[in-house]
Amino acid sequence: MTARLFRPLLLRGMRMPNRIAVAPMCQYSAQAGVPGDWHLMHLGHLALGGAGLVIVEATGVEPEGRITPACTGLYSDECEAGFARILAFLRTVTAAPVAIQLSHSGRKGSTRPPWEGGGPLGEAEGAWQTEAPSPLPYLPGWQPPRALDEAGLSRIRAAFADAATRAARAGFDMIELHCAHGYLIHQFLSPLTNRRPDAWGRDRMRFPLELFAAVRAAFPADRPVTARISATDWIEGGATLADAIRFAHALREAGCDMVHVTSGGLSQDQRITTGPGYQTGFAAAIRAATGMPVMAVGQITEPVQAETILASGQADAVALARAMLWDPRWVWKAALALDAEIALPPPYARANPALRARPFVTRS
Numbered sequence: 175m176t177a178r179l180f181r182p183l184l185l186r187g188m189r190m191p192n193r194i195a196v197a198p199m200c201q202y203s204a205q206a207g208v209p210g211d212w213h214l215m216h217l218g219h220l221a222l223g224g225a226g227l228v229i230v231e232a233t234g235v236e237p238e239g240r241i242t243p244a245c246t247g248l249y250s251d252e253c254e255a256g257f258a259r260i261l262a263f264l265r266t267v268t269a270a271p272v273a274i275q276l277s278h279s280g281r282k283g284s285t286r287p288p289w290e291g292g293g294p295l296g297e298a299e300g301a302w303q304t305e306a307p308s309p310l311p312y313l314p315g316w317q318p319p320r321a322l323d324e325a326g327l328s329r330i331r332a333a334f335a336d337a338a339t340r341a342a343r344a345g346f347d348m349i350e351l352h353c354a355h356g357y358l359i360h361q362f363l364s365p366l367t368n369r370r371p372d373a374w375g376r377d378r379m380r381f382p383l384e385l386f387a388a389v390r391a392a393f394p395a396d397r398p399v400t401a402r403i404s405a406t407d408w409i410e411g412g413a414t415l416a417d418a419i420r421f422a423h424a425l426r427e428a429g430c431d432m433v434h435v436t437s438g439g440l441s442q443d444q445r446i447t448t449g450p451g452y453q454t455g456f457a458a459a460i461r462a463a464t465g466m467p468v469m470a471v472g473q474i475t476e477p478v479q480a481e482t483i484l485a486s487g488q489a490d491a492v493a494l495a496r497a498m499l500w501d502p503r504w505v506w507k508a509a510l511a512l513d514a515e516i517a518l519p520p521p522y523a524r525a526n527p528a529l530r531a532r533p534f535v536t537r538s
């Protein structure tokens with residue numbers, strides 16, 4: 175029997191040839207939101223590695239929705255053309271689908287890339303006024319965000335819808351709405367960051383669900399829209415697994431095709447216990463409570479570990495981030511370890527250890 179990791183997964187009209195995804199990873203390497211040659215190489219080599227789905231990094235739906243000035247965006251014709259070029263190239267490398275994570279940074283925006291310290295931008299570096307549900311800064315000393323008024327909420331709804339339209343035109347197979355890691359949508363969901371007295375505070379899921387509906391309506395009906403959610407804030411008084419389950423139920427009602435279960439990121443007050451598969455239990459709980467397709471992520475590094483997550487019914491798919499950067503051939507090696515068949519790209523076919531036993535014959 176084929177290992178579960180290597181069985182296809184269907185989401186609407188999209189077919190993942192296996193259940194291993196490359197998790198979204200910010201590269202802080204774009205120019206004015208436009209992905210360039212770094213992204214072509216980065217996504218190209220990950221796609222070549224045979225994952226069943228590649229999820230492109232958190233991409234801002236408006237310039238102020240980026241985390242840093244070097245983050246990708248999908249708010250201009252230039253951004254759209256940059257992604258269309260990359261997708262056209264990826265189609266020559268893999269038959270597997272490609273997704274984009276649409277995001278808004280909210281109060282965590284206007285910062286420097288991590289290797290420049292990650293702190294807030296200065297005026298001279300192009301700092302922008304951040305916005306959030308409530309005017310609470312991410313850290314003491316960071317600029318307080320402006321609380322979004324109704325015009326701001328409408329503008330951001332329209333920006334998500336517009337980015338979804340652009341994502342469809344550029345050729346993305348799937349959208350993952352970034353509702354996790356303390357960015358704008360998570361800021362609405364958590365009681366620690368959403369202190370609004372209005373309808374969007376009394377029902378903290380309201381704005382996130384409005385954004386989901388806007389994206390779903392703008393993206394072709396045969397292509398899936400999914401969400402990445404933080405299952406807990408890991409903070410006393412913050413959002414809990416029970417909140418995440420309620421949100422997953424509501425997403426499902428709204429037509430969400432899968433949730434990708436991560437955790438934390440809201441505030442540096444979080445107290446996280448990490449370790450191999452440390453978030454998988456959350457994925458399992460959400461899957462059991464909602465019956466929804468779930469993707470697990472977080473310190474999944476070994477093929478047998480990943481296979482066990484699926485075989486024990488904890489998730490329907492797994493995503494790997496750092497392990498994929500470290501070893502972009504992870505999927506090929508997992509296929510070998512689990513005795514599954516995998517088609518290597520024809521020019522690399524002879525690298526397959528099963529074929530390497532044959533004598534190497536040079537052509538002249």
Ligand SMILES: Cc1cc2nc3c(=O)[nH]c(=O)nc-3n(C[C@H](O)[C@H](O)[C@H](O)COP(=O)(O)O)c2cc1C
Nearest residue numbers: 197198199200231232471472473474494495496497
């Ligand atoms: C370089 C890097 C960039 C990341 N960027 C994003 C991102 O754009 N969106 C997101 O939701 N998570 C992002 N993450 C988190 C990963 O997607 C993943 O959830 C996390 O690294 C845990 O998985 P791992 O143990 O397999 O690395 C990033 C992680 C890394 C290492």
